[in-house]
Amino acid sequence: MKIGSQTIQLENTPKLLQTASMVGPKEMDGPLNQFFDLHTDDVFLGEKxxxxxxxxxxxxxxxxxxxxAGMNNSMIDYIFAGDLLNQCISSGYAIRNLNIPFIGLYGACSTFCESLALAASFVNANxxxxxxxxxxxxxxxxxxxxRMPLEHGNQQSPTSQCTVTGTGAALVVPNSSSIHSLYITHVTFGKVIxxxxxxxxxxxxxxxxxxxxxxxxHLQDTKRKLDYYDAIVTGDLGILGSxxxxxQFQKEGYDISHIHKDCGVLIYDKEKQDTHCGGSGCGCMASVFSGYFFEQLKSKKMNKILIVSTGALMSPLSIQQGESIPSIAHAVAIENEV
Amino acid sequence: MNTNIDMSNKEYSDYVEKKATNSPLLKNIFWAFLVGGIICMIGQAITDVFLKFGFPKEQASTYTTIILIFLGAFLTSINLYSKLGKFAGAGSVIPITGFSNSVVAPAIEFKTEGYILGLGANMFKIAGPVLVYGVTSSIIVGFFYWLIKIFL
Structure with a gap:
């Protein structure tokens, strides 16, 4: 059911049954390493x-x-997936072997919430x-x-961010009393700003x-206050963006410094790992949410969070043509109780 | 709560610029000077050795260039030049070793797309513009040099 201007209230409260995450070597050196399911030391994963x-x-x-989740691929109805590469080849080629109906998405780094929001909406609508x-x-x-070839010797701007080598996946199922897991209650799709x-x-x-x-x-549509949430988690705003x-909230008279978290800031240790403003990329929120925040919610250290993944919708071509960077953010509310 | 940010694009850009950390200019200049200087000293040393062994000056500087290009390519291939570039900046980009790096780096990177359309087509992706405008400007300068020589 649509409420307010941009939000869907998922009245059948689908459940987020399980998540999985996988990261590369640099993310394993970071402070969240204990929360990831799988990792690889080889950035090529044995491929060419x-x-x-x-x-x-x-x-x-x-x-x-x-x-x-104790399932096999024939039990999955759809998979919503996306990545940063041209024509979303990472997702398409990966899902080719899985034999699951595939809906490919592009929302730059906002794709994780986009796909989770759509998956939840699909389950909600049965x-x-x-x-x-x-x-x-x-x-x-x-x-x-x-950007530049990897071996090219150049300097990064202090405001730059480092793309996360990582992936995260979440499984959404219909609400049922026999399943003890988190609820997805609302999704808010953003405008291009x-x-x-x-x-x-x-x-x-x-x-x-x-x-x-x-x-x-989202807050206006749901008539919720900021302190309703234990955490408002953004995707990859990085240190400066955060x-x-x-x-900006301070200017409006609200202090969010204690509840705001950013996956791009959390995933790396800025001082030790030379990552400037932090991590970015579709895999940033995917891996940090699927690894760290899912665990925090499961163990009830947090009960209600709003995850907001943010994406910059430019391409190298549009930048070369002198265009500015349009951006988007999508939000998903995840709660332990409804 | 206001859902719009009450700022014009210009105001927002200025505000972001004020908030953003600037590049450590003095530190960058120092390292660029030091590393760039050292690369030039190595080049000079190589030339001096050739001169000492009796090579004519022109030949000595050609051989020096070739050796420096090789060093740049070699250090790129063992992933050292990118590490050097991280703190040396312009100090390692401007000398001929940097030019070599800018050709070898895409060559390594685009090998996966094949030798013709990958490596061949992308090798001069970074160095290409330098060549285009380097050659163009030398032609223009040469033309004026020729004109001046006619009248003087």
Missing amino acids: SFEKAESKMLEQCVNHLLSK YGKNIIATTSSHFCSAERQF DFGIKDMTNMGAAMMPAAYSTITT ELLVD
């Missing part, structure tokens, strides 16, 4: 190209999710019983598409207004 490696990582993660939402990103495949930032090395600043718009619209978001 980084694109194939990313695909393989996504496939392994989905297979791990199925085994954790279009399917077991639906997977998953996204991936790989540092090396993203670098070569968006552009404040004229043109610097591709400062995505946090470009994406902050989108995150702000989606969070405030600071700008906290500041």
Whole structure:
């Protein structure tokens, strides 16, 4: 049921049954390493190209999710998936082997919430019983598409972020009293917002207004207050973007510094890992949510969170043509009780 | 709660710029000077050795260039040049070793797309513009040099 201007209330409260995550070596060196299910030390995963490696990582993660949930691929109705590469090849090639109906999505780094929101909406509407939402990103495949070759000796801007090599997958099922898991209660789809930032090395600043718009619209639509949530988790605003978001709420008279978390800030240790403003990419929120936040909710350390993944909808081409960076954010509310 | 940010694009850009950390300019300049200087000193040393062994000056500097290009390519292939570039910046980009790095790095990266359309087509992705405008400007300068020589 649609409520307010942009939010869907999932009146049948689908459940988030299980998640799985997989990350690369740099993420395993970071502070969240104990929360990830799978990891690889080899950025190639034994493949010949980084694109194939990313695909393989996504496939392994989905297979791990199925085994954790005690299911096989014939029991899955649909899979919503996306990544950063042109024509979403990581997802398409990975799902080719899985034999599950596939809905490919692109929302840049906002794709995780986009796919989770759509999966939850599908289950809520009874279009399917077991639906997977998953996204991936790989540092090396993203670098070569968006930036310079890896071996090129150059300096990064202090506002730049590092694409996470990681993937996360979540399984959404219909509400049933026999299943003890989390509820997905609301989803809010964001508008495309552009404040004229043109610097591709400062995505946090470009994406902050989108995150702000989606969070405030979500609160307005659901008539909830900020302190309703134990945490408001953004995807990859990074250190600067997070600071700008906290500041923006401050200007409106709200202090969110104690409940705001950002997956891009959490995943790396800035001082030790030289990651400038933090992590980014589709795999950033996917792996951090599926690994860390799912665990926090399961163990009741948190009970209600709003996850907001943020995406910058530019391409290297549009940047070369002098365009600014339009951004988007989608939000999903996940709660222990309804 | 206001769902819109009450700022114009210009105001937002200025505000972001004020908030963002700037590059550590002095530190970057220092390292660029030091590393760039050391690379040039190595080049000079190689030239001096050739001169000492009796090679004419022009030949000595050609051989030096070839050796420096090889060193840049070699260090790129063992993933050291990118590490050097991280703190040396312009110090390792500007010398000929940096030019070599900018050709070898895409060559390694695009090998997966095949030798023709991958490696061959992308090898000069970074160095290409330098060549285009380097050659163009040298032609223009050469033309004026020729003109001046006619009249003087």
